[in-house]
Amino acid sequence: MSFDDSDLISGWRYSATLQLRTPLAYLKRDGEFSPGPQEPPMVGPAESHLPDGTGFNPYGIWVPVIDPGILPPSTSARRATEWGPVRIGSEEERNLISFLKSFRYIVETAEGLDQKLSELKELSTSTPENRKVWGKLKRGGPLFPDSFFISALMSLPGVGASMAQKLYQAGFRTVAEVQASSDGELLAIPGLGKGLLAKVRGGGRP
Template sequence: MVGRAESHLPDGTGFNPYGIWLPEIDPDILPPSTSETRATAWGQVRSGSEEERNLISFLRSFRYIVETAEGLDQMLYELRELSTSTPDNRKVWKKLKKADPLFPDSFFSSALESLSGVGVSMAQKLYQAGFRTVEEAQAASDGELLAIPGLGRGLLAKVRGGLP
């Protein structure tokens, strides 16, 4: 999920153009897993293990930061603080970085994929060029966007056209 909930379903579940925020679930009341492991960004984690509990704790903090921080710079700062706040968080962060060297930037650059014609690779290029939101990319000059390798006039026209 990217960003804050912009609207709500009748049951109060928040959502935005990038997906639905699921209500927080207490892992202690989840039904028993039918599997001994759960999938993570870096592979399988044993259900009920300390590693799973550490991951859930980290993800709760991650979500809180994304939902409450003011602006992307503040989110990134707070996430980097989270990454070193405890030994367990350092372990989770290290595994996430190993699985995705661009984390956490890749989490935020994925929002740019909502632009027409923009996939993962181009979203990362836009983000690295300093266009970190859809609004920033759409507000950029043609010259600024055309300076990004791989972004030609055809893709520029799609980006200017807005969301798919």
């Protein structure tokens, strides 16, 4: 990211992508401030590239902070989230960040999918704030939180949303479980033929 008016910049603030897919390490750095006009190095590795070849990480960006003596901060600025924009600095934003950190901690540390789902269920009612966030996520997709794990199956080559759901409902709830299954078990799933099986055997995100 470039910003020509460097004399106006007092520093840079890290803004993590407020979505369920964002790893905990990035969420923990949300709000981190780096003083000075020079943009800090990108957080994490480049997972894609812009047309000009610049590396890009989808989990967060550095945002320039303008000297408040020159331009007072906006009280209505918003940022994108899992279900729509929230006002920066609001209680809603703080509650969402707290929830996402807890969600990602469970997803990244709990052993096995059943344990993850059990701990997520506890999280859903642990505080009034978490109940509110959970409710919004459920309204956005009745299958939540299973939908989060179903979407991971879409990292398998050739597997779309419909097939990912079929795999999950058939008991193959993780990429590792799919990869460990026999050809016969997978071919028994309606709509999964030999052509897709060959693609699925090609890999996916564990």
